[in-house]
Amino acid sequence: MTAEQVLEVDGLSIAAGPVPLVHDVSFRLRAGEALALVGESGSGKSMTALALLGLLPRGVAVTAGSVRLLEPGDPSPLDLVTAGSRTLADVRGRRVAMVFQDPMASLNPSITVGEQIAEVLRRHLGMGRAPAARQAVDLLGAVGIKEPGRRAGDHPHTFSGGMRQRAVIAMALACEPAVLIADEPTTALDVTIQAQILDLLVRMQDELGMAMLLVTHDLGVVAGTCHRLAVMYAGRLVEAGAVGEVFDDPAHPYTSALLAAAPENAMRGRKPQAILGTVPAPGEPPPGCAFSSRCAHALPDACDTAPIELVRSGSRSVRCARSAELRELQELREPAEATP
Amino acid sequence: MTAITAARRDTLGRRLAGRRDVALALGVLVVLTLVALAAPLIAPHDPVDQDLLHRLEGPSAAHWLGTDESGRDVLSRLLHGTRVSLGASLLAVSVATVCGVPLGLLAGYLGRGADLVLSRVADALLSIPGLVLAIAIATALGPSLTNAMIAVGVVYAPGFYRVARGATMTVRGQTYIQAAITTGCSTTRILWRHVLPNVGTPLIVKVFLTFGYAILAEASLSFLGLGVQPPLASWGSMLKRAVRYLEQEPMLVVLPGLVILVAVLAFNTVGDGLRDALARRDREPS
Numbered sequence: 001m002t003a004e005q006v007l008e009v010d011g012l013s014i015a016a017g018p019v020p021l022v023h024d025v026s027f028r029l030r031a032g033e034a035l036a037l038v039g040e041s042g043s044g045k046s047m048t049a050l051a052l053l054g055l056l057p058r059g060v061a062v063t064a065g066s067v068r069l070l071e072p073g074d075p076s077p078l079d080l081v082t083a084g085s086r087t088l089a090d091v092r093g094r095r096v097a098m099v100f101q102d103p104m105a106s107l108n109p110s111i112t113v114g115e116q117i118a119e120v121l122r123r124h125l126g127m128g129r130a131p132a133a134r135q136a137v138d139l140l141g142a143v144g145i146k147e148p149g150r151r152a153g154d155h156p157h158t159f160s161g162g163m164r165q166r167a168v169i170a171m172a173l174a175c176e177p178a179v180l181i182a183d184e185p186t187t188a189l190d191v192t193i194q195a196q197i198l199d200l201l202v203r204m205q206d207e208l209g210m211a212m213l214l215v216t217h218d219l220g221v222v223a224g225t226c227h228r229l230a231v232m233y234a235g236r237l238v239e240a241g242a243v244g245e246v247f248d249d250p251a252h253p254y255t256s257a258l259l260a261a262a263p264e265n266a267m268r269g270r271k272p273q274a275i276l277g278t279v280p281a282p283g284e285p286p287p288g289c290a291f292s293s294r295c296a297h298a299l300p301d302a303c304d305t306a307p308i309e310l311v312r313s314g315s316r317s318v319r320c321a322r323s324a325e326l327r328e329l330q331e332l333r334e335p336a337e338a339t340p
Numbered sequence: 341m342t343a344i345t346a347a348r349r350d351t352l353g354r355r356l357a358g359r360r361d362v363a364l365a366l367g368v369l370v371v372l373t374l375v376a377l378a379a380p381l382i383a384p385h386d387p388v389d390q391d392l393l394h395r396l397e398g399p400s401a402a403h404w405l406g407t408d409e410s411g412r413d414v415l416s417r418l419l420h421g422t423r424v425s426l427g428a429s430l431l432a433v434s435v436a437t438v439c440g441v442p443l444g445l446l447a448g449y450l451g452r453g454a455d456l457v458l459s460r461v462a463d464a465l466l467s468i469p470g471l472v473l474a475i476a477i478a479t480a481l482g483p484s485l486t487n488a489m490i491a492v493g494v495v496y497a498p499g500f501y502r503v504a505r506g507a508t509m510t511v512r513g514q515t516y517i518q519a520a521i522t523t524g525c526s527t528t529r530i531l532w533r534h535v536l537p538n539v540g541t542p543l544i545v546k547v548f549l550t551f552g553y554a555i556l557a558e559a560s561l562s563f564l565g566l567g568v569q570p571p572l573a574s575w576g577s578m579l580k581r582a583v584r585y586l587e588q589e590p591m592l593v594v595l596p597g598l599v600i601l602v603a604v605l606a607f608n609t610v611g612d613g614l615r616d617a618l619a620r621r622d623r624e625p626s
Contacts, residue, residue, distance in 0.1 A: 055518065055522065093522060094524060098522040100518070101515075106515040108533075120524070123525065172523075
């Protein structure tokens with residue numbers, strides 16, 4: 001598939017006043033591609049996602065870099081970092097849409113679900129009241145809400161969590177955006193519902209040929225959903241590559257540790273391995289690798305003195321001083337057999 | 341599912357009706373409104389028609405509630421007075437709502453500088469006693485009920501401003517507001533479509549409670565002669581004229597006083613009832 005690029009994030013840095021939160025993050029999104037942005041709480045993944053739509057909270061701002069939204073045949077891509085609020089409002093929901101973590105809170109409780117979806121259509125596509133309402137019903141049907149015609153007139157409180165997230169997805173996809181940002185879309189849902197919502201996202205992404213940025217801390221979510229994976233730690237990208245490759249052969253000790261910590265391991269008879277310690281507080285980054293204090297493979301001098309550069313080779317990149325030798329030794333792969 | 345929605349929809353009505361005092365007060369308000377609307381149709385006499393041969397008479401078949409010092413029919417004047425008093429109160433409450441609510445929404449949503457400036461202005465206005473300002477304006481512009489009630493409305497506006505601002509600040513942080521932003525809503529649209537409906541509850545309560553105060557303000561102004569001008573009648577102006585004949589015909593004072601009392605009480609009771617009913621609804625898990 002030679003799909004064109006739709007989003008280019010280059011050297012994005014975000015800070016809350018003097019405190020840097022995200023440092024020099026770059027990635028590309030192609031049409032039809034799903035990229036997972038993975039990291040634990042405080043890694044800066046959500047800030048990165050919010051920055052793409054100019055939604056950073058008060059006091060937090062982009063300090064460097066660009067977020068270019070490309071359109072085929074458009075020679076001058078739009079930089080969402082410098083775009084004015086009117087331009088941003090036109091982009092939001094039309095070309096870049098977002099799904100939030102908590103479906104219970106992301107629908108307006110006092111407006112019917114159908115109206116909330118129709119509102120987006122009327123805002124961006126200039127549809128009339130009646131056609132927008134009909135389209136909203138179709139969209140609800142498309143995301144798997146039963147009896148969409150009747151449910152469109154109901155208020156969100158009559159919807160279950162999974163159904164609300166479906167409605168939120170219908171709202172996000174109403175204008176067939178080029179990019180969908182999903183910020184932990186299944187974290188607040190029951191496990192049984194999670195898979196359905198992920199399936200829905202993948203299906204809709206396929207149908208619409210959208211690019212998707214899936215922000216999550218759950219590697220189990222990434223496996224069946226995304227093509228590529230970018231791992232963030234303490235505000236920096238530490239590893240990026242195709243999901244299969246990274247899972248099979250992690251190049252960064254943090255990725256390896258994350259994989260070992262995944263609860264999915266429990267089903268294979270292995271105990272999830274906790275990563276000891278905590279993410280360094282933003283504002284006091286260690287001089288070298290931010291992960292070195294928690295890394296089982298960290299060596300004095302090699303890891304904790306100078307900043308480590310992100311090294312690119314082919315489709316993969318990694319930020320680790322010892323990555324090459326550790327991979328050589330197969331230190332980062334999971335043990336092939338379960339140890340009882 | 342529709343059954344659930346339907347049930348939830350009338351719980352509010354049922355709860356209001358379930359409290360006997362609130363149901364009664366609601367009934368009073370409905371009657372007052374109808375009277376205000378239909379006063380010219382139902383009044384047995386012209387409220388300004390004088391009949392100097394029948395002054396200060398007690399109740400009779402021709403004049404159910406008697407006549408006043410100029411021989412005008414008291415019942416007709418009360419009915420027409422309802423229209424004047426409620427109309428004036430409605431004006432004040434409307435002015436207060438129209439001034440206070442949008443600014444409150446803005447201040448609560450934008451915060452920072454806008455909030456700081458608007459809140460100081462509101463504080464300054466709050467320090468002015470409403471009636472005194474209304475009297476000052478009425479003195480400056482000449483006695484006119486409209487001017488006076490607009491002044492009253494302006495003085496009441498900070499109350500609405502504060503309620504709207506506070507409620508907006510809690511709504512602002514909700515995810516659905518951010519979700520609305522991500523769908524490309526403008527600030528105006530977010531305030532109108534997403535914030536206002538969710539801060540409506542305390543505002544409705546505030547409207548009813550303020551209505552009661554506005555009735556009192558109108559009565560006070562008219563009693564002082566700064567409100568409605570003769571020969572027009574309002575509850576307050578009827579009181580004013582009747583006081584002079586207190587000893588001859590005490591009913592002339594009692595009747596408008598009673599009507600004012602009942603109307604204010606009804607508005608306050610409905611406001612209280614609404615607050616309780618809505619508070620319980622909002623606390624319910626959905």
